[in-house]
Amino acid sequence: MATLQISRIFTSKSSSLNLAEFPLLHVGVIRTSRRNSSKDGFSTVEDEKGLEVGVGKSNKEEVGNGRVHLNSQSVGPENKTVVGSSINEVNGREEEKEDIEGGEKSPTRVTRSIVFATSEAAPYSKTGGLGDVCGSLPIALAARGHRVMVVSPRYVNGGPLDKNCAAAIDLNCRIKIPCFGGLHEVSFFHEYRAGVDWVFVDHPSYHRPGNPYGDINGAYGDNQFRFTLLCHAACEAPLVLPLGGFTYGEKCVFLANDWHAGLVPVLLAAKYRPYGVYKDARSILVIHNLAHQGVEAGITYKNLGLPLEWYGALGWVFPTWARLHALDTGEAVNILKGAVVTADRILTVSEGYSWEITTPEGGYGLNELLFSRKSVLNGITNGIDADEWDPSSDKLIDFQYSIDDLSGKVKCKTALQKELGLPVRPDCPMIGFVGRLDYQKGTDLIQSAMPDLMRDDVQFVMLGSGDPETEKWMRASESAYKEKFRGWVGFDVPISHKITAGCDILLMPSRFEPCGLNQLYAMRYGTVPVVHCTGGLRDTVENFDPFANNGSGQGTGWTFSPLVKESMLGALRYAIETYREHKTSWEGLMKRGMERDYSWDKAASQYEQVFEWAFFDQPYIK
Numbered sequence: 102m103a104t105l106q107i108s109r110i111f112t113s114k115s116s117s118l119n120l121a122e123f124p125l126l127h128v129g130v131i132r133t134s135r136r137n138s139s140k141d142g143f144s145t146v147e148d149e150k151g152l153e154v155g156v157g158k159s160n161k162e163e164v165g166n167g168r169v170h171l172n173s174q175s176v177g178p179e180n181k182t183v184v185g186s187s188i189n190e191v192n193g194r195e196e197e198k199e200d201i202e203g204g205e206k207s208p209t210r211v212t213r214s215i216v217f218a219t220s221e222a223a224p225y226s227k228t229g230g231l232g233d234v235c236g237s238l239p240i241a242l243a244a245r246g247h248r249v250m251v252v253s254p255r256y257v258n259g260g261p262l263d264k265n266c267a268a269a270i271d272l273n274c275r276i277k278i279p280c281f282g283g284l285h286e287v288s289f290f291h292e293y294r295a296g297v298d299w300v301f302v303d304h305p306s307y308h309r310p311g312n313p314y315g316d317i318n319g320a321y322g323d324n325q326f327r328f329t330l331l332c333h334a335a336c337e338a339p340l341v342l343p344l345g346g347f348t349y350g351e352k353c354v355f356l357a358n359d360w361h362a363g364l365v366p367v368l369l370a371a372k373y374r375p376y377g378v379y380k381d382a383r384s385i386l387v388i389h390n391l392a393h394q395g396v397e398a399g400i401t402y403k404n405l406g407l408p409l410e411w412y413g414a415l416g417w418v419f420p421t422w423a424r425l426h427a428l429d430t431g432e433a434v435n436i437l438k439g440a441v442v443t444a445d446r447i448l449t450v451s452e453g454y455s456w457e458i459t460t461p462e463g464g465y466g467l468n469e470l471l472f473s474r475k476s477v478l479n480g481i482t483n484g485i486d487a488d489e490w491d492p493s494s495d496k497l498i499d500f501q502y503s504i505d506d507l508s509g510k511v512k513c514k515t516a517l518q519k520e521l522g523l524p525v526r527p528d529c530p531m532i533g534f535v536g537r538l539d540y541q542k543g544t545d546l547i548q549s550a551m552p553d554l555m556r557d558d559v560q561f562v563m564l565g566s567g568d569p570e571t572e573k574w575m576r577a578s579e580s581a582y583k584e585k586f587r588g589w590v591g592f593d594v595p596i597s598h599k600i601t602a603g604c605d606i607l608l609m610p611s612r613f614e615p616c617g618l619n620q621l622y623a624m625r626y627g628t629v630p631v632v633h634c635t636g637g638l639r640d641t642v643e644n645f646d647p648f649a650n651n652g653s654g655q656g657t658g659w660t661f662s663p664l665v666k667e668s669m670l671g672a673l674r675y676a677i678e679t680y681r682e683h684k685t686s687w688e689g690l691m692k693r694g695m696e697r698d699y700s701w702d703k704a705a706s707q708y709e710q711v712f713e714w715a716f717f718d719q720p721y722i723k
């Protein structure tokens with residue numbers, strides 16, 4: 102029954118939706134104001150009794166006379182048809198039309214409606230790289246002319262990030278989501294910033310102390326519920342939210358990030374397209390980390406708000422050795438698997454990782470399925486927020502510096518030594534680590550190598566939180582190596598900037614690394630990375646060769662393999678010796694790293710190519 106309630110809305114897609122027809126879905130409704138009545142370019146909520154939400158028949162691609170451009174024909178709130186107002190106009194930008202006729206062939210750019218579904222987006226929420234990516238890539242895509250919405254939960258946890266969400270306004274649009282044996286009401290908050298519609302799904306289950314996924318007692322037991330709500334809400338948002346006076350409409354491309362958003366492609370395939378909705382949409386699964394797949398007991402399938410006959414898409418049977426007891430049938434639902442088998446395309450955050458996940462070593466059980474979808478699987482290396490991470494303007498570090506004047510870097514180092522209570526020694530090689538204390542990040546290798554490393558004349562600073570045993574070890578190591586080691590337990594962005602700027606070497610012995618951002622930040626700050634040769638680390642760190650280029654050197658750091666203590670220590674020793682004995686080579690390493698292009702714009706243009714391929718093909722599941 103619950104399924105039917107949503108399906109009613111899908112069948113009436115031809116004109117404006119009268120929300121009064123769907124009382125169970127929409128408790129509060131919005132009366133939208135037309136764009137020219139809204140200063141900011143987004144809707145203002147006038148009361149709770151207005152009845153209609155304009156449904157933009159937007160983003161029709163018109164191809165004729167060699168011109169490709171977008172037109173939006175929208176039915177406004179007063180049922181007046183607004184013709185010729187392009188989506189870009191809605192966002193307050195000029196529509197881009199590029200002539201591909203005759204003469205020199207100029208690139209044709211098609212602007213799209215893009216919907217990110219994600220469990221975190223900086224600066225509103227961040228526990229790691231996913232937050233960084235979903236906070237920056239949308240802005241880069243919007244800057245290239247696309248209409249971009251990011252849908253993430255509205256976390257309220259009493260932490261410092263809460264204030265970042267304060268500017269978001271309640272759209273007074275409530276929908277009821279049929280899942281987990283009932284109808285669960287969520288509402289939407291919205292902020293228009295940096296050209297992007299930041300949409301926050303509000304529900305009491307997002308309001309609790311801790312981070313987005315858990316607290317000191319571990320992961321929340323209701324994460325499947327919390328992220329099921331997110332996915333349903335993300336699918337509804339383009340249909341029901343008249344942002345800037347116009348909904349995004351059905352012709353959009355969904356970027357479902359990691360398992361938390363993995364139900365989005367499944368819902369499009371199983372719940373919307375059978376009713377004729379989202380036939381023109383495309384879904385792209387973006388894998389930031391395959392190790393987390395959203396696996397729960399098979400019996401929970403019925404909670405997800407999906408038709409029963411779609412069980413097979415998510416169904417997952419653990420091998421016998423992985424079962425807990427003799428009666429355990431190993432039956433589970435795996436949300437990421439569901440996304441892999443229903444998404445129109447799949448992306449990973451580096452090219453190397455897109456290959457690794459098709460191998461038994463890197464595939465976490467999904468390698469064969471991923472291999473079977475190889476023709477639509479690509480990797481695009483992440484960019485970085487070049488404004489936030491710029492040593493020449495970074496306010497979080499004590500001294501600014503640039504490739505032309507590196508003098509501030511050593512000052513950052515001494516300031517960091519002072520702050521950490523380490524001996525202030527500008528010429529002592531300082532090694533840093535920043536990251537989640539997790540098996541993925543290879544912190545066990547750091548632990549096992551520390552006694553050897555501490556015999557050398559170096560300093561080591563480690564920032565991270567996560568595994569309690571590693572946190573304990575960091576505290577103990579501080580006492581054991583008072584003059585050389587500091588462990589900063591916690592999640593602290595200003596300190597991460599100070600470490601990135603102040604250290605000479607950044608160590609990343611990750612077991613696997615889909616992309617990795619810290620090595621990119623490090624290189625931009627002239628801090629030389631020493632990394633395990635895997636995934637995105639292999640793609641982004643070029644091994645140092647002192648003899649290349651007629652002896653002037655080549656490369657930006659050291660990559661080591663295999664992942665054992667000895668090879669890590671070997672690479673570190675090369676780095677330390679180069680720092681001490683070969684100052685010119687070291688400066689070359691720093692500068693080559695600093696001058697690389699890490700901008701999101703490059704990655705954004707590659708995303709555009711993937712969108713083009715996605716729309717070129719028919720939907721994978723019609």
Ligand SMILES: Nc1ncnc2c1ncn2[C@@H]1O[C@H](COP(=O)(O)OP(=O)(O)O[C@H]2O[C@H](CO)[C@@H](O)[C@H](O)[C@H]2O)[C@@H](O)[C@H]1O
Pocket residue numbers: 228229230231233234389390450483535536537564565566591592593594597614615616617618619637
């Ligand atoms: N204690 C702490 N204090 C302050 N800041 C901290 C911190 N611990 C981590 N961070 C920050 O969190 C981010 C971590 O990014 P990563 O890409 O290294 O890892 P993560 O594994 O979370 O992301 C996953 O997704 C990203 C994005 O796609 C991939 O790059 C990556 O390989 C994949 O594992 C960085 O901005 C880092 O500075």
